[in-house]
Amino acid sequence: MVDKLSNSIRYVLRALDIPKNFYELVSLQDVGIKEFAKCLNFLIEEGVVCYNKKLFSLTEKGVELRKKFGIESALHCTSCRKSLLLDKRIKNIFDKFVEITKKRPLISHDFWQEYMLPIDVLYRVEFIRSKNDLENNKFIIIGDDDLLSIALALTGLVKHVTVLEIDKNIVDLINFVAEKENLPITAMVYNVEQALPEKFIGKFDVFVTDPVEAQEGLKLFLSRGLCALKENGVMYFGITSLDTSHKKKLNVQKFLSKNNCVFTDIIKNFSFYGEDFQSSSVKESYSRTKLQELFSFDIGSPDKDWYNSHFIRVQVVGKADCANKEILLGKRLYVDSDVVTFVEEHV
Structure with missing residues (x-):
């Protein structure tokens, strides 16, 4: 009852x-x-x-x-999106950015990739601009299969973007586009388990990442970014309510508070990730996720974009105090007991 x-x-x-x-x-x-x-x-x-x-x-x-219990339907405005309007300069880069994203390689589940919708990448840029963190700042991004670096640079407003990315194919594409379009971007291959190169310590105004969601891996991504920030720097990161429980979020919150960070903004369900829903391999993969094991009925496969993340802004008060050393996590980088939206053989 x-x-x-x-x-x-x-x-x-x-x-x-x-x-x-x-x-x-x-x-x-x-x-x-x-x-x-x-x-x-x-x-x-x-x-x-x-x-x-x-x-x-x-x-x-x-x-x-x-x-x-007096529960009524929730009303949502369908005429506005994310409570933001794209600035004209950001709107103007949409077509070019979409064409660039079409050149990306197929996603690699080995690196936990899932490509964000191009329009949602631009909404991230707009949100960063709305918080006065875009213009004339030096950015560092750890993991950039969404090509946020290119979207940021195409605005013509950032000073420079450094990308640290484990997938060489993504690194090569970013560097190719940067050279062709004369964009202020430098990308290099980097595994987050490695210590952050000394030349990047304390050099950046803004850090952005879409980290893995296993607790140890997530904290490792965030700690690398904190090491890279200048005093009073700003961090943005995505996190889901799918592979992340309240307990895990609390642990991340405690970790950030311990490192002199304060949450200024949490925008729920801000970024969606797209898939080819007609692909037989995509449909078949859903039957092999840990997600299916949680339910007694057949969850099937989606027919529209559903996987999404919240976008969080964090302000560092003073300087963070994170150790910068090699930390080898192996499978624990990607998987913990909360993470269920993955196919077992990919980790």
């Missing part, structure tokens, strides 16, 4: 004002997929939610529960 509602249950009751498939439902939850799975399985067992033809909907019991 459901007589007390957790936030997860309230989310499901609110979200199912109309039937939704698994990926629509899981995309915007915020407790982590493993915790959400317990909630969804419980509601099905209790007869609050039914699952039919790959769609979730409320049963009569679920509808009555909504009424009992």
